[in-house]
Amino acid sequence: MxxxxxxxxxxxxxxxxxxxxDIESTKKVVVNGRVLELFRAAQLPNxxxxxxxxxxxxxxxxxxxxxxxxxxxxxxxxxxSGFPLRVESINTVKDLPLPRFVASKNEQESRHAAxxxxxxxxxxxxxxxxxxxxxxGQVKKGSVSHDTVQPRxxxxxQEPASPVVSPxxxxxxxxxxxxxxxxxxxGGNSERxxxxxxxxxxxxxxxxxxxxxxxxVWSGHSPPPPQENWVSFADTPPTSTLLTMHxxxxxxxxxxxxxxxxxxxxxxxRQSSSYDDxxxxxxxxxxxxxxxxxxxQPDLNGFxxxxxxxxxxxxxxxxxxxxxxxxxxxxxxxxxxxxLDEFCAAFHLVVARKNGYDLPEKLPESLMPKLIDxxxxxxxxxxxxxxxxxxxxxxxxxxxxxSMPSLNQTWPELNQSSEQxxxxxxxxSSSQTLTQFDSNIAPADPDTAIVHPVPIRMTPSKxxxxxxxxxxxxSGKEAVADHTNPTSPLLVKPSDLLEExxxxxxxxxxxxxxxxxxxxxxSFTSDPEQIGSNVTRQRSHSGTSPDNTAPPPPPxxxxxxxxxxxxxxxxxxxxxxxxxxxAGVVAHPPAVPxxxxxxQAPxxxxxxxxxxxxxxTHTSTSPQQIPEQPNFADFSQFEVFAAxxxxxxxDDEAEKHPEVLPAEKASDPASSLRVAKTDSKTEEKTAxxxxxxxxxxxxxxxxxxxxxxxxxKSEDELxxxxxxxxxxxxxxxxxxxxxxxxxRSVGKDKKAIQASxxxxxxxxxxxxxxxxELQQQLKDVLEERISLEVQLEQLRPFxxx
Amino acid sequence: MAVCxxxxxxxxxxxxxxxxxxxxELKFHYMVHTSLDVVDEKISAMGKALxxxxxxxxxxxxxxxxxxxxxxxxxxxxxxxxxxxxxxxxTALRDNEIRSMFRKxxxxxxxxxxxxxxxxxDRIQSRAFDNMVTSMMIQVC
Numbered sequence: 001m002x003x004x005x006x007x008x009x010x011x012x013x014x015x016x017x018x019x020x021x022d023i024e025s026t027k028k029v030v031v032n033g034r035v036l037e038l039f040r041a042a043q044l045p046n047x048x049x050x051x052x053x054x055x056x057x058x059x060x061x062x063x064x065x066x067x068x069x070x071x072x073x074x075x076x077x078x079x080x081s082g083f084p085l086r087v088e089s090i091n092t093v094k095d096l097p098l099p100r101f102v103a104s105k106n107e108q109e110s111r112h113a114a115x116x117x118x119x120x121x122x123x124x125x126x127x128x129x130x131x132x133x134x135x136x137g138q139v140k141k142g143s144v145s146h147d148t149v150q151p152r153x154x155x156x157x158q159e160p161a162s163p164v165v166s167p168x169x170x171x172x173x174x175x176x177x178x179x180x181x182x183x184x185x186x187g188g189n190s191e192r193x194x195x196x197x198x199x200x201x202x203x204x205x206x207x208x209x210x211x212x213x214x215x216x217v218w219s220g221h222s223p224p225p226p227q228e229n230w231v232s233f234a235d236t237p238p239t240s241t242l243l244t245m246h247x248x249x250x251x252x253x254x255x256x257x258x259x260x261x262x263x264x265x266x267x268x269x270r271q272s273s274s275y276d277d278x279x280x281x282x283x284x285x286x287x288x289x290x291x292x293x294x295x296x297q298p299d300l301n302g303f304x305x306x307x308x309x310x311x312x313x314x315x316x317x318x319x320x321x322x323x324x325x326x327x328x329x330x331x332x333x334x335x336x337x338x339x340l341d342e343f344c345a346a347f348h349l350v351v352a353r354k355n356g357y358d359l360p361e362k363l364p365e366s367l368m369p370k371l372i373d374x375x376x377x378x379x380x381x382x383x384x385x386x387x388x389x390x391x392x393x394x395x396x397x398x399x400x401x402x403s404m405p406s407l408n409q410t411w412p413e414l415n416q417s418s419e420q421x422x423x424x425x426x427x428x429s430s431s432q433t434l435t436q437f438d439s440n441i442a443p444a445d446p447d448t449a450i451v452h453p454v455p456i457r458m459t460p461s462k463x464x465x466x467x468x469x470x471x472x473x474x475s476g477k478e479a480v481a482d483h484t485n486p487t488s489p490l491l492v493k494p495s496d497l498l499e500e501x502x503x504x505x506x507x508x509x510x511x512x513x514x515x516x517x518x519x520x521x522x523s524f525t526s527d528p529e530q531i532g533s534n535v536t537r538q539r540s541h542s543g544t545s546p547d548n549t550a551p552p553p554p555p556x557x558x559x560x561x562x563x564x565x566x567x568x569x570x571x572x573x574x575x576x577x578x579x580x581x582x583a584g585v586v587a588h589p590p591a592v593p594x595x596x597x598x599x600q601a602p603x604x605x606x607x608x609x610x611x612x613x614x615x616x617t618h619t620s621t622s623p624q625q626i627p628e629q630p631n632f633a634d635f636s637q638f639e640v641f642a643a644x645x646x647x648x649x650x651d652d653e654a655e656k657h658p659e660v661l662p663a664e665k666a667s668d669p670a671s672s673l674r675v676a677k678t679d680s681k682t683e684e685k686t687a688x689x690x691x692x693x694x695x696x697x698x699x700x701x702x703x704x705x706x707x708x709x710x711x712x713k714s715e716d717e718l719x720x721x722x723x724x725x726x727x728x729x730x731x732x733x734x735x736x737x738x739x740x741x742x743x744r745s746v747g748k749d750k751k752a753i754q755a756s757x758x759x760x761x762x763x764x765x766x767x768x769x770x771x772x773e774l775q776q777q778l779k780d781v782l783e784e785r786i787s788l789e790v791q792l793e794q795l796r797p798f799x800x801x
Numbered sequence: 802m803a804v805c806x807x808x809x810x811x812x813x814x815x816x817x818x819x820x821x822x823x824x825x826e827l828k829f830h831y832m833v834h835t836s837l838d839v840v841d842e843k844i845s846a847m848g849k850a851l852x853x854x855x856x857x858x859x860x861x862x863x864x865x866x867x868x869x870x871x872x873x874x875x876x877x878x879x880x881x882x883x884x885x886x887x888x889x890x891x892t893a894l895r896d897n898e899i900r901s902m903f904r905k906x907x908x909x910x911x912x913x914x915x916x917x918x919x920x921x922x923d924r925i926q927s928r929a930f931d932n933m934v935t936s937m938m939i940q941v942c
Contacts, residue, residue, distance in 0.1 A: 306917030313918075321926055324918035328929050336915040361928065 013098050014070045021069065035069065042076045052076060279364035281348050289344040303337035309346070316350050322359060326350060329363045341368075803902065803938050804870070805829040805886035808910065808925060811879060813837055817925040820886070821938055832872060833884045836862050840874045840882050857907075858900050875903040881910070902937055909933045 021034035039049045056071035077098060281289070290300065296312060297304045304312075306327075313323050330346035331338060338346060345367035353359055805820035820829040839862040859874035862884075875883040883906050887899065913919055913927045 306915070310917035320918050324916050324926070325928055327916045327918055328912070328927055331915065334912045334915055336917065361932075 010074075010098060014073050017073060018066055018069050035072070039072070039076065042080065044076065044079050048079050052079065279348065279352070279360075280366040281344060285348065285351075286344055289347045290340065292347065293340055293343045300340050303335075303339055304343055306336045306338075309338050309343070313346065313350055316354060318350060318353055322353055323350075325359055326353065329359070330367070332363070332368065803885050804888045805833065805884075806906065806934050806938065807833040807884045808906075809833070809837060809840075809882040809884065810922060811881060813841075813882075816881070816923075817930070817934075819931075819934055819938070829886055832870070832886055836872045836874060836884050837882070839863050839872075840876060840884065843874065844876055844880070858903055860896070860899075873899050873903070875907070877907060877910075883907070883910075905933060905937065 017038065021038060036049075039052065042049075044052075052072050052075040055075055056068045292312075293300065293304065296308050309327075310323075313326070314320075316323075318326075326346055326349045330342045330349060332342055332345075345363065348367055349359060805818070807815055807819075808817040810816045815833075818830065818833060820826050840859060843859050843862070857875055857877060859876060862872045862874045865871070869889055871887050871889050873885045873887060875885075877883075883903055885899070885902065885906075909927075909930045910925075913925055913930050914921065916927065919925075919927070
């Protein structure tokens with residue numbers, strides 16, 4: 001058997017239980033004795049009990065030794081907590097609550113358990129479990145006949161808590177006086193309708209004399225006030241004093257008991273149970289109240305509005321302050337109206353107050369408007385409770401059904417903790433609460449880009465792609481300068497892209513600027529080639545970023561230049577591209593086309609040769625990159641779109657260039673930027689591209705720049721428009737193209753989306769930088785232009801002359 | 802922890818004012834009285850739009866040289882004002898906590914109003930309200 005480690009509380013509890021079961025004081029416990037009862041009280045199925053016994057070794061030994069008993073108790077706790085029963089679970093399950101036992105015989109145990117339990121949970125459960133012997137006992141105190149008390153006290157005496165029982169018997173004398181008083185005003189005045197029940201009450205009081213329960217006393221006591229016209233308390237003061245003593249003594253007894261048991265929960269419960277008796281509404285009283293309710297509100301399920309109730313209770317001539325307090329107590333749901341239960345409770349409190357009882361701070365349990373499931377049991381409890389408290393102890397927790405012992409416990413707890421009621425009312429009350437909660441919560445939400453769904457186009461379509469490219473080309477123009485990396489990732493994954501070279505990934509390229517795994521590309525594969533190319537590019541990009549999820553392409557940027565691009569370069573682009581090669585290339589949405597062109601026009605032709613050289617260089621290096629064609633393919637398409645003319649060259653070139661460019665970018669994005677800015681940049685770029693080609697995938701920057709550059713160069717070749725801007729736009733286009741233009745399949749994976757968002761944001765920043773740089777370049781170029789024009793003008797007069 | 806809680810009626814007379822008795826209560830009364838002006842100012846400034854759009858919680862009324870005591874304001878739609886003086890020498894109460902305290906106050910106040918035996922304009926003598934206020938004034942201690 002495993003060694004058992006018990007906490008202090010457990011140790012005490014178990015030892016107590018052991019001593020309880022160890023009747024013979026022999027350190028041995030007979031299996032068939034108390035232990036079985038105990039286990040049965042644990043409310044575990046029989047097979048579980050057998051299993052426990054087997055596990056602890058009792059079946060083997062034939063008896064429960066102390067260790068076996070302890071182990072069994074621990075296993076009971078384990079089983080009650082829902083854990084599987086295993087020998088090792090004894091010590092492995094942490095924070096196991098003490099085993100709970102429910103049965104009248106185990107009152108002592110439960111009480112002891114309650115006293116030993118340290119955490120409130122156990123307290124709650126224990127106290128809920130404990131049948132209300134104290135309540136019963138206290139009920140007894142009101143009873144005239146000791147007969148009824150005796151059985152109960154004897155039952156109580158079974159427990160070692162007998163000393164607690166005895167004080168309960170002290171007040172029995174009072175009922176005698178009460179009863180006398182109850183008969184006293186039987187003459188009663190019939191002035192008021194309230195007095196009508198007067199004579200009814202008194203015989204009732206007499207009838208009740210023989211019965212147990214302070215209810216009898218109470219009922220005997222309550223008639224007098226109504227009989228007395230609500231006004232005269234002449235007869236009642238002496239009884240009221242007694243009655244007031246009664247609850248006081250009840251409380252004392254309660255405190256005595258509570259001292260015995262250290263749990264506050266039990267204490268509360270006992271206090272409330274003590275209150276239950278004096279506060280319990282007898283049948284006749286309830287009937288009376290109901291009749292009164294009917295006079296105001298014929299429908300028993302309806303409400304009495306506050307004003308009507310106010311009038312009614314004002315008749316009792318109680319001070320407004322007290323009536324206000326009674327209202328607070330009785331209006332359970334704080335709705336300003338009284339249901340039948342609430343009305344009865346209020347009426348009862350008024351009666352009590354008139355009799356001199358002090359109003360409680362909290363509504364007593366018996367007066368609480370019962371919940372639906374409790375109502376029946378409460379009613380049941382009322383009647384049998386009054387008559388036969390000697391009934392089974394488990395049957396009648398004073399006010400709550402035995403089926404809801406926990407609720408029984410929680411009511412007083414709830415009652416006392418106004419906090420809970422407040423929260424209850426908070427939730428139920430004004431919508432302000434709700435709105436305020438919302439307003440409080442809403443701002444607290446961190447800005448999680450993750451949360452909001454990025455609009456993703458799930459169905460890739462060429463049109464869409466073209467649109468994306470269009471948009472992107474516009475933006476691509478601006479972002480040309482900075483993208484040196486795109487090709488590098490492409491270079492990284494040549495194998496993936498091999499088959500997709502030809503795919504017109506122009507769109508993708510523009511969109512694929514984001515380095516991340518535009519793994520949405522995966523979805524693209526099934527799509528037309530464009531998509532496929534996009535995919536490939538994305539994969540290549542994903543080389544730079546670890547996760548291959550497909551981020552949604554950045555939202556298409558509205559570009560004022562779109563029109564330009566579309567009007568100017570699109571056509572050219574299309575014609576060029578179609579002329580070129582890209583067999584698989586479908587329509588090339590003009591990615592970043594036109595921008596460079598107008599600016600290119602004034603551009604010095606000097607660039608061209610440089611670019612040509614660069615191109616040559618590139619072409620020379622192209623063979624190396626042929627295997628990486630997939631990348632190229634993508635880039636080329638991007639370039640076509642971006643530069644709008646770039647792909648004029650052969651496929652190989654187109655392929656090489658993107659490779660080159662990305663490589664360049666990868667190697668030296670910054671340098672590419674700088675290069676773009678100056679005339680010599682192209683040279684640098686080409687130079688950079690050459691080595692960059694070698695170093696594939698060195699830097700995971702936006703691939704597009706390279707293709708763009710290539711495009712620019714090809715453009716230069718095609719048209720005498722070598723310009724930094726062209727290069728830049730090409731770069732931009734490449735960058736943009738590399739970005740996943742279409743957020744198709746992305747929607748699948750939120751993480752992919754988020755990743756893509758991040759990448760897109762990075763790309764955005766890059767592009768923004770590019771933009772600014774390009775703007776600067778544009779300015780410079782314009783200045784150049786102006787100077788040239790001025791020169792031209794200067795020269796022209798001469799010509800004219 | 803709230804050291805003083807006051808409920809001011811629409812006509813700017815107190816319906817309920819309570820402070821922890823440790824300090825001079827008059828000082829708290831004075832503070833609440835001075836805050837009323839600020840509250841009115843805030844109401845009028847914000848109330849140009851529809852009243853409904855005005856937020857009930859006013860927040861810190863005005864910065865004081867005494868960094869320990871902060872006054873927070875809250876106005877209901879019926880121009881009943883709640884002013885709370887908070888001792889911030891303890892853990893600084895966050896705005897949300899102040900809001901929740903005001904919310905509780907407001908709820909308790911509506912419960913008081915629901916009582917047909919309560920005449921609007923009377924001093925609040927509800928025990929439940931007292932208990933709630935007590936709990937609030939002690940809670941953070």
